[in-house]
Amino acid sequence: MKNIAGLMGFREDVRVLDATLRDGGLVNDFYFTDEFCKELYRTNIKAGVDYMEIGYKADKTMFDKDKFGKWKFCEEEDIVKVFGDFSNEIKLGIMADVGRCNYKQDIIKKSESMLDLIRVATYVNTMPAAIDMIEDAKNKGYETTCNIMAVSTAQEGDIKVALDMLGHSPVDCVYIVDSFGSLYPEQIARLADLYCEMGAKYGKKIGMHAHNNQQLAFANTIEAVGDGVDWLDATYAGMGRGAGNCSMENLLGFLRNPKYNLYPVIKFIEEHMVKLKEEGATWGYDLQYLMTGILNQHPRTAIAFTKENRKDYSAYYNELTTQD
Amino acid sequence: MKNIAGLMGFREDVRVLDATLRDGGLVNDFYFTDEFCKELYRTNIKAGVDYMEIGYKADKTMFDKDKFGKWKFCEEEDIVKVFGDFSNEIKLGIMADVGRCNYKQDIIKKSESMLDLIRVATYVNTMPAAIDMIEDAKNKGYETTCNIMAVSTAQEGDIKVALDMLGHSPVDCVYIVDSFGSLYPEQIARLADLYCEMGAKYGKKIGMHAHNNQQLAFANTIEAVGDGVDWLDATYAGMGRGAGNCSMENLLGFLRNPKYNLYPVIKFIEEHMVKLKEEGATWGYDLQYLMTGILNQHPRTAIAFTKENRKDYSAYYNELTTQD
Numbered sequence: 001m002k003n004i005a006g007l008m009g010f011r012e013d014v015r016v017l018d019a020t021l022r023d024g025g026l027v028n029d030f031y032f033t034d035e036f037c038k039e040l041y042r043t044n045i046k047a048g049v050d051y052m053e054i055g056y057k058a059d060k061t062m063f064d065k066d067k068f069g070k071w072k073f074c075e076e077e078d079i080v081k082v083f084g085d086f087s088n089e090i091k092l093g094i095m096a097d098v099g100r101c102n103y104k105q106d107i108i109k110k111s112e113s114m115l116d117l118i119r120v121a122t123y124v125n126t127m128p129a130a131i132d133m134i135e136d137a138k139n140k141g142y143e144t145t146c147n148i149m150a151v152s153t154a155q156e157g158d159i160k161v162a163l164d165m166l167g168h169s170p171v172d173c174v175y176i177v178d179s180f181g182s183l184y185p186e187q188i189a190r191l192a193d194l195y196c197e198m199g200a201k202y203g204k205k206i207g208m209h210a211h212n213n214q215q216l217a218f219a220n221t222i223e224a225v226g227d228g229v230d231w232l233d234a235t236y237a238g239m240g241r242g243a244g245n246c247s248m249e250n251l252l253g254f255l256r257n258p259k260y261n262l263y264p265v266i267k268f269i270e271e272h273m274v275k276l277k278e279e280g281a282t283w284g285y286d287l288q289y290l291m292t293g294i295l296n297q298h299p300r301t302a303i304a305f306t307k308e309n310r311k312d313y314s315a316y317y318n319e320l321t322t323q324d
Numbered sequence: 325m326k327n328i329a330g331l332m333g334f335r336e337d338v339r340v341l342d343a344t345l346r347d348g349g350l351v352n353d354f355y356f357t358d359e360f361c362k363e364l365y366r367t368n369i370k371a372g373v374d375y376m377e378i379g380y381k382a383d384k385t386m387f388d389k390d391k392f393g394k395w396k397f398c399e400e401e402d403i404v405k406v407f408g409d410f411s412n413e414i415k416l417g418i419m420a421d422v423g424r425c426n427y428k429q430d431i432i433k434k435s436e437s438m439l440d441l442i443r444v445a446t447y448v449n450t451m452p453a454a455i456d457m458i459e460d461a462k463n464k465g466y467e468t469t470c471n472i473m474a475v476s477t478a479q480e481g482d483i484k485v486a487l488d489m490l491g492h493s494p495v496d497c498v499y500i501v502d503s504f505g506s507l508y509p510e511q512i513a514r515l516a517d518l519y520c521e522m523g524a525k526y527g528k529k530i531g532m533h534a535h536n537n538q539q540l541a542f543a544n545t546i547e548a549v550g551d552g553v554d555w556l557d558a559t560y561a562g563m564g565r566g567a568g569n570c571s572m573e574n575l576l577g578f579l580r581n582p583k584y585n586l587y588p589v590i591k592f593i594e595e596h597m598v599k600l601k602e603e604g605a606t607w608g609y610d611l612q613y614l615m616t617g618i619l620n621q622h623p624r625t626a627i628a629f630t631k632e633n634r635k636d637y638s639a640y641y642n643e644l645t646t647q648d
Contacts, residue, residue: 215539290577
């Protein structure tokens with residue numbers, strides 16, 4: 001049992017990262033209005049959020065610029081156009097996927113960019129490529145994180161090797177990523193022990209990125225912070241791929257550091273997130289996401305089920321569990 | 325950290341109680357069709373559910389029979405009419421509120437009733453009246469539980485006294501009830517320790533009844549079962565007052581005892597629960613419930629907010645936090 005006194009106190013090292021534009025962008029193909037983005041930035045300042053992840057640096061030779069909003073690519077001129085009026089009160093970050101980012105060219109020097117943080121997303125088996133990207137970003141002057149996706153399907157031995165490689169790399173923070181929303185708090189506790197042990201040995205921070213398939217995104221995030229994990233991802237109204245993420249409003253309602261404020265988050269949801277939903281953006285817990293979560297599968301079939309407006313949950317469950 | 329091996333194994337003593345008709349009845353004033361109730365019963369058999377709570381034994385001198393469906397009162401003739409064709413494959417229970425149940429008269433002898441379980445709901449301060457009801461039910465031949473509501477607002481010293489009184493009573497099981505959905509898993513762990521200590525001393529089972537205000541109903545339920553709590557309440561699609569309860573589909577997807585089956589639950593939700601929602605029954609996590617949960621308040625104002633179809637979340641938050 002964790003120390004109950006910890007619920008009233010707080011750890012100064014905790015950082016909250018708003019991933020609404022990035023993980024939420026997967027819901028609406030990154031078509032956020034500039035006004036939405038600016039107001040989100042202003043709200044994050046008021047709420048005390050530490051980092052704001054604004055999108056991906058996707059390879060323009062792989063993805064058609066006409067099929068996505070600007071935050072799929074996060075070009076410097078777009079960043080300046082939307083966030084240039086603000087005086088860097090919040091650190092800005094982007095995600096760069098292994099194998100889907102032309103990083104040597106598209107990630108420019110920190111001294112020439114408004115960005116502060118490069119988050120490298122990788123599976124366990126592409127760790128050498130991830131480390132090359134981390135070193136590249138570090139050399140250019142950025143803070144870096146490594147987000148090891150889909151750990152729920154990785155072998156523990158492989159995770160240990162990956163963590164050891166990251167320990168020897170210049171990365172600043174390593175994330176536990178429950179990509180399929182399939183992990184229970186007990187499993188998060190075990191992973192947090194593993195990651196934090198590496199973090200303590202090599203001087204790395206540990207982060208948590210959760211998905212809400214089993215209605216555990218918030219529970220797993222507070223489990224992690226209780227286990228010594230410092231960087232916490234959340235999104236407004238939980239907006240994110242499929243079942244979505246840990247809700248910012250849940251998280252800031254829990255954290256006790258007085259620098260965090262819930263009220264501006266509520267205001268932003270009322271004025272902006274409710275509208276997004278009404279306009280048709282669809283995310284959040286539903287039965288099809290629970291099923292892929294329980295079965296430890298990628299939610300892509302559940303996302304398709306949602307898009308097709310299917311309601312035959314039991315037939316879908318049969319599809320998911322067919323073994324032949 | 326809990327033993328991870330426990331996630332794969334299971335405890336034979338765990339019991340699942342379906343509270344859909346009772347807690348869900350608070351959503352639609354207990355107007356369920358007989359067909360719905362019968363199909364729910366059949367589904368519970370297939371799903372391996374152990375107990376089914378079918379409603380309240382409300383005092384007919386206090387509540388108008390014309391304003392509620394039959395499960396507000398659970399008269400024996402109604403129970404027989406709807407469930408009489410089944411051969412007692414699931415134990416049936418009702419809830420009796422302290423001060424709102426004419427129990428000496430309305431609860432008949434077990435030998436003359438289809439009911440098996442009387443659940444006495446009480447606040448800490450009405451414990452002597454609750455124990456009188458428990459003794460009455462026990463003398464009539466029933467299994468009994470005591471559901472101590474709103475523990476999140478009770479003094480720990482008072483809870484200890486109440487638990488000691490219950491230890492000396494003939495009650496079979498004592499429930500941790502997070503009425504306001506305000507407790508975090510660490511707090512559930514602490515309460516579970518307190519309750520289980522009493523349970524071990526006096527030979528009582530401990531139960532968990534959670535609400536989903538902070539999206540923690542399922543997380544708190546699995547926290548509890550990991551701490552030695554045996555009786556677990558859940559409802560289909562989480563149907564229940566306000567933010568609702570721990571979802572049956574979440575819970576059965578987690579429990580490893582092969583007697584529990586998820587598929588029939590999915591089928592029932594597809595065929596019956598989706599329809600209830602489409603017909604206008606409203607429950608489940610939303611921002612107004614999160615706020616009362618965080619603030620440890622009864623959700624009655626949030627339920628009113630919902631009924632009035634209000635969307636001014638920030639104004640509501642100001643109302644909730646006004647101190648004068």
